[in-house]
Amino acid sequence: MMRTTSHSVSRRRLMGAAAVTVTAVLLSACGAGGDASSTSDKANDGKTPVRIGYIANIPYAPAMVADKEGFFRTRLGEGVTIQIHKTAGEATKALSDGSVDIAYVGPMSAVSAYVRSGGAAIRVISGATSGGASLVVRKGITDAAGLKGRKIATPRGSTQDVALRYWLSQQGLTSDAKGGDVKIAYLSSPTAVRALISRRIDGAWLSEPYVTQLTEKGVTVLVDERTLWPDRKFVTTNVVVLTTFHEQHPEVVKGFLEAHVDAMDLLEKAPMQAQADVLAQMKSLGGGSFETRTVAKAWTNITYTMDPLPQTLKATAEHADAVGLLGDKPTDGLEKLWDLDILNKVLKARGFPEVTVAT
Secondary structure (H helix, E strand, O other), rough: OOOOOOOOOOOHHHOOHHHHHHHHHHHOOOOOOHHHHHHHHHHHOOOOOOOEEEEHHHHHHHHHHHHHHOOOHHHHHHHHEEEEEOOHHHHHHHHOOOOEEEEEEEEHHHHHHHOOOOOEEEEEEEEEEEEEEEEOOOOOOOOOOHOOOOOOOOOOOHHHHHHHHHHHOOOOOHHHHHHHOOOEEEEEEHHHHHHOOOOOOOOOEEEOHHHHHHHOOOOEEEEEEEHHHHHHOOEEEEEEEEHHHHHHOOOHHHHHHHHHHHHHHHHHHOOHHHHHHHHHHHHHOOOOOOOHHHHHHHHHOOOEOOOHHHHHHHHHHHHHOOOOOOOOOOOOOOOEEEHHHHHHHHHHHHHOOOOOEOO
16 A cells, blocks of 8 residues: 655745745745755756656646746756647657656656556656546536436547546446447547537546636536545646666756756745746647636646655556556556655755655
């Protein structure tokens, strides 16, 4: 049985001496005095190439904030290259073929890369996001029985795909692929939004901000996925690193995690600024254009946390296996997937509680 000590970025944990420490580091990282960049230079020569990948969407807000605010380059120098992934499948491929060193990914991308490599390819080095996914449906559908004969969309191979199929199975329903009750349409999130508004589909299991965008159009939430998990927490985004890069460049990984924590701190202390960063990044990087109010509302359905929530990732893998979406099974129960030693050194230095993954 795995055990975690949660580390959400919460206001009460940033009070007192810890808040002073983190604020000082953040100001230094932004160039407002101090010498955080020189400290980072001692850990990393600033020239080691490092390729960072993420999807330009709200569940990946820590990455967008760190990129927009310049934290990655402040901590890592000019060797940084940013890759923008359009889909979870693209992120998985980048990890599997080694074309990215560090990436913000959903749980199925992490599981797939790990399992396909026999547990060798990647390690989870931090959490990023919890929550922010729901099953939304047309008005008039009020329960699971109302989905019989309906068409429900989800992005192919995504964590939402797993969540939808597993939830249907728990309701005694099956997908049309198994000759059952509900037709599943594989659509990208933007396409699913348009299809649901035009009534070409009856529902969709999607992540934010698409859920909020649809509720603003009169679509209703049938299942908030948070209600299906203990303490309403489940992993949406983790940070992973190629194992070889982790072993060869631990100080670069440390510099990256300094930037990640800088971003998490800004997300908590200056949410309006963080939301503006996210809006700008989404628009410029192909993540879509959303109203400020939509992003602000979607923000309330997400928790940004450095706890990777490993129990929920393992459960997601089990759910994927149960509905035939996992492929190969992990031979070690995913036990080698997490390595939080460097993260905890960074957190300890800033006065934050450590994150633990124990058996």
